Amino acid sequence: MVARKKNIVSENRPDGMSVSEITALVKENVEKNFPDIWIIGEISNLTRASSGHIYLTLKDESAQLRGVVWRGAVPMLAIEPADGLEVLCHGRLEVYAARGTYQVSIDKMHVVGMGVLESRLLLLREKLLQEGLFDPHRKRPLPEFPKRIVLVTSPSGAAICDFLETLKARWSVAEVFVMSVRVQGAGAAEEIAEAIRQANLLSLPIDALVIARGGGSLEDLWAFNEEVLVRAIADSRIPVVSGVGHEIDITLADLAADVRALTPTDAAVKVSPVLTQVLDLLNGLLHRAHTALVQRANQASERFDSWSRRLAMHEPSRTIQDRSDFLDRTSSHLASVMRVNVERASERLRAAAAQLEANSPLAILARGYCVAWTDDHVGVLHSIANVQSGAFLTTQCTDGRIISRVLKTESVLPVAPH
CATH class of the missing domain: 1.10.287 (Helix Hairpins)
Structure with missing residues (x-):
């Protein structure tokens, strides 16, 4: 009788779905219905992986949601994420089938309200002030007749045009080395700080280093309030001119620099005499x-x-x-x-x-030519055989120089005549 009862139960049992099947169904529905969402929450448990990805948790008073910022999306964030910040994030929901969990993949991030940023700014300012980084006695005078100037700025903004045009009209005999960086968003402060360190390692004597960016909101200019950048300015052996924002914009980078300029144009005026x-x-x-x-x-x-x-x-x-x-x-x-x-x-x-x-090299190069050489200055670069991947190149153009790093070299075969 017992054996027969088991057979009856087995015959009446419905077919079930596997874990993989139900998870795939959930993944399909979640990712299909939530491809474009905005979420407000407080950041916690923030971790930066060696791969460049950022992992975090968004939470409110009653729930938590895991989030990830993939390495390629980090430069698009308007602010550097940090624990305790209340942020507005844009992204899409994703289901991680291997663990049966879901998360939000973030591609945009903004601070909710400026109160948190202003509080962080005041705390950092007081800390660096106590360390003496803003002491007027640390300020160094600029050379009266500069020969070489390093300009750290974005290659696509108005700041670079304003600076170079003003400098050319006032003091065209100076050589300008342009170091291209991002001037806004997550990671921008580290990028600018690294450019300052690289400028201090150049073999040629540099008379002045100028940091330039146009105006913007507190969030837009936040990179210039980051501690890593302020300390790089303070550690620079080259006198630094900060030409960030407009007259009303004052950042911690301005306070740490040897000279504060009101605008990028004013930075060109302060760093040069009139020929x-x-x-x-x-x-x-x-x-x-x-x-x-x-x-x-x-x-x-x-x-x-x-x-x-x-x-x-x-x-x-x-x-x-x-x-x-x-x-x-x-x-x-x-x-x-x-x-x-x-x-x-x-x-x-x-x-x-x-x-x-x-x-003047500018007069020769005004016809549209550019000249490149490696950082060890063994001569003008004639062949890719003379440069290695990772080496620094200096390219002279009519309105300045570009410092770049070689990613790779490719041979170009000559075209056979027909």
């Missing part, structure tokens, strides 16, 4: 030297006249005549020598200015 004013100054000094020489010649002539009159009182007519003739010749010769020297000095100044302008 025409320098030439006017040289001409003024030349005029003063000429005037001083003439005055000394006139004084010498007057002394000779005085001596001649004294001798005449004793009637040494021949001696007086000889002295008078000598004085006339000497005065004439001196005046002639002074005129010649002044004219030669003026000509040398004009020739030097013309030669400086003619030999």
